[in-house]
Amino acid sequence: MKHDAIVLGAGMVGVCCALHLQARGLSVALVDRRAPGMETSYGNAGIIQREAIAPYALDRDLGFLLSGMTNRRTDVRYHLGDAARLLGPLWSYYQNSAPEAYQKIAAEYETLIACSLETHEQLMHDANARHLVARRGYLTLYRSERDLHELFKVADERARQGVNHVKLSGVDVAQAEPSLVGRFAGAVRWTDPLAIRSPGDLVQAYARLFAQRRGTLHLGDAIALRQTDAGHWQVDAADDVLQAPQVVVALGPWTTDLTQRYGYTVPMIPKRGYHVHYAPQPLKPLNSTVIDGDHGFVVAPMKDGLRLTTGAELAMPDAPRTPGQIEAAEKIARRVYPLGQRVEREPWMGTRPCMPDMKPVFGAVPGVPGMWCAFGHGHQGFTLGPITGELLAAMVAGAPPRVDVQPFSPARFAA
Template identity: 45%
Template sequence: MAIDSDVAVLGAGIVGVSTALHLQARGRSVVLVDRRDPGEETSHGNAGLIERSSVIPYAFPRNVLTILRIALNRSSDVRYDWRFLPRVAPWLFQYWRNSAPQRLAEAARDMLPLIERSVSEHRPLLTEAGATHLARESGWLEICRRPQDLAASARGAAQLKQYRLDHDVLDAARLRELEPSLSPSIAGAVHWRDPLSVSSPGAVTKAYAELFLRRGGRFVRADARALKPSGAGWGLPSGEGEVRAKHAVIALGAWSTDCAAPLGYRFPLAVKRGYHMHFRPAGNASLGRPMVSAYGGFVLSPMLDGIRMTTGVEMAPRDAAPSPVQVDRAEAIARTLFPLGERVQDTPWMGVRPCLPDMKPVIGPAGRHPGLWFNFGHAHHGFTLGPASGRLLAEMLTGEAPAIDPAPYRADRF
């Protein structure tokens, strides 16, 4: 028996679920398709930040000393598989070129309209989905171990004045008032107040998916790679019958090219792998908001399952076996900053961030196939930008005037 709808959204992470909700709100019937339950992949394991303050994209380092440090492959913030370097080198070169000051400024300008709407687009969904109890208004802390680090972070924050971001520079005493369990050896922190954080990004994504179902949407398990043109639209086999829709949206994150490539679309999509591990706080220690250690490249964030430590970047094949190295390195540093107790899980969780070398996602029509749309490549900001990019895609698909210019995210820019 066929399952007919106006739109099939492929991918039930935060981007796909948000896209489905915005299409629903504009009167379209939607089927959400994934091989797993909603929120089970990258949307499950991130740091839970809705990052309004990340107005400058994560760029390839341009400082020679930083590059040399990373090249030694001994740090916790960036790690790479030597055997993978020849395959990923062309992508890294493009990433490095796009991280030059002028190009980075252009990328920041292009991403700003989405970043500015990150919190405001999440808020109504959190409310309607009954998930506000999972959200915190407390911002996050940029931890600085040494006075010179704090001075540099304060200067960096001041340079972002044009973006009207609310922040405080905290010395050691003020930081201890805010978070008394942090190590007294920390020199201070920049407290970014605009972002929200959540105590379970996976639970938030599932709550949004449940809202989609309550509104009359349908979720179907299927392999999105089987998507093919069918009649005047698109078809996809599933165990419940063929999914048929006039429009199909590929929102599969790091797996988007698995679906797009058989249709003739080539994107320079790479993945930055990352890990998380939960810890019980030692003794009576507590943490009221996420803290980011730039030196260690990790985040400690209070979650429903404990204190979640999320790691930085691992460059390795998407589907290669996980490695414990980065978690172990980050944990050693984290224990000097916050009193972590024992690990909650036996093994770390691993996820993959879908990254394009110009640091912008693809959002919009495919071009060569009527009714085919893309919404992927959000890098470190998938959870942050899911609702904002979902709205933009829905506006374009339904013919509504977009709230922001979609040109920077067009599919044919590569």
């Protein structure tokens, strides 16, 4: 079947690229080896993070770096066997986290985050998916006055850039979340973000919208991509041979497995994360999604129970699973949050595809006519899928994108 474009990868980013290409009048085929939204876009913490106007920098504090080396922290761990491979990208991440470089990166990042709510709201409206929003806002909690003071400073800075919040004292926290055990200095309730009760279901709702608008969804292996003599792209899907002059590679952490065959690769920092669901306790509800600032994990009330997600594990996506980090997080979380029995025995694991400059990568793949990519959204790909799709579709259609896309260009990593 001939199309105008093939999108490879049906995570949040790929589905949104497909929808926006379609909105520009292109006939689009969307290909994934699984059903839409079953990988990273399924397993995340489900927050549409309008407040995240600055990406996660590497903490350059010596105390943090030394304690990180012990590999016992709950927020960051690493695989020693992958350390040598990741050293170069991590060094570049460290440099990009220095104040001057970081300030510029954050200003660029903010141009995308600023569009995240409106772009999701529009798709949720069109896809009839508003019921998947559990609530507006979430809490970041701290136990020490010093950490809380720093968080309040960040919140005030962000308020000057249009991010809304409410400051909570320890007493306010106890009132808002009476099921929590222990003393907290206080919290910030970020009031703009949307907490989604099932992230995978939201991607699937968007994919259904794509199908209703005459897009075609196919099962298939993207690695089988090839070029015809006429220079068109071809993929063997389970039900059809698909052909198009344009292809968008949106395979999340697997993107460069494909693009490297065409000479394009990037120094990705894979930040793996785990989650487990716990049965909620009916008499002890958790009212909001909570980021536990001291320990770097999230507890989110979701369709399948309370979902505990971990911070970052620096390890290659295909390296063996090491669930020590989630077990350590669970031990702490059990003392504080109303977690019932584990719903799954085995934790889910996925990989945040992070770039050393903390920015996503989308646009034309250098030196490969007709190939585009959209990946590398790190900690906020669930948030940034719709705006990425909108901007990428504008580029493919030759129209001016409404945000300056140059900072996100794939060419910044070209050899």
